[in-house]
Amino acid sequence: MQTMAKPILTRPSIPPEDAETVIDVDDVSMIFNIASEQFNSLKEYFIALARHELKFKEFRALNHINFKVKRGEAFGLVGTNGSGKSTMLKIIAGVLEASEGTCTVRGTIAPLIELGAGFDMELTAKENIYLNGALLGYRKEFIDEHFQDIVDFAELQNFMDMPLKNYSSGMVARIAFAIATITEPDILIVDETLSVGDFLFQQKCERRIKELVDSDDVTVLLVSHNIDQVERLCDRVCWIEKGQERMVGPTDEVCAAYKSLGN
Incomplete structure (x- = not known):
């Protein structure tokens, strides 16, 4: 059990x-x-x-x-x-x-104020990780280095190529929280x-x-x-x-x- x-x-x-x-x-x-x-x-x-x-x-x-x-x-x-x-x-x-x-x-500041803020719901989760990371001031090289950490924390490995418009609000929250907390x-x-x-x-x-x-x-x-x-x-x-x-x-x-x- x-x-x-x-x-x-x-x-x-x-x-x-x-x-x-x-x-x-x-x-x-x-x-x-x-x-x-x-x-x-x-x-x-x-x-x-x-x-x-x-x-x-x-x-x-x-x-x-x-x-x-x-x-x-x-x-x-x-x-x-x-x-x-x-x-x-x-x-x-x-x-x-x-x-x-x-x-x-x-x-x-890493703000998690509104779910989906800074996301493009037409883009895939993978694309949004880079987009949202850029809005938070992270360079592409930094996201490359921490991409797998974000995916692992969000526990959405099988959904990275799915547009966010098909995500539930809970799945969007997972991505947003993982991006905001990959650093300190x-x-x-x-x-x-x-x-x-x-x-x-x-x-x-x-x-x-x-x-x-x-x-x-x-x-x-x-x-x-x-x-x-x-x-x-x-x-x-x-x-x-x-x-x-x-x-x-x-x-x-x-x-x-x-x-x-x-x-």
């Missing part, structure tokens, strides 16, 4: 107090302007825009968020849906620019990627994240609705709720407060 892999039960060691700060989120707010009325078509929208009749209301996706992340730390972001966690990650990754405040990042980036940003795929591969990804953090050089920023996963992997956590920072601190304390939200 095959023995099932056991989940990871221990968190990485906490970095020393004097460790370098690699992510410094200082009083960050993100403001979006949303049309205050609904339109039935783009034509109606542009007519209102041309007549200067279009009115907007301000929506604060993030409101004065503050936290620092040390080198070698596994840091989590939690909160209910629509609370601004992914927006915060996109600001850190440089995809969005904060409306107010500053976000300072020191080091190279300074900062690995993971947004719900670990929730896709079968539980054995989820555990494999967790083990890889733990290996990266245990190297003391890689910082991991994790967003997950799986609080058990956050408790297993993260040293500290920031709880953002509806754009407001509710709590920053040790994982056990913040997750306990977050889980009591519905009580």
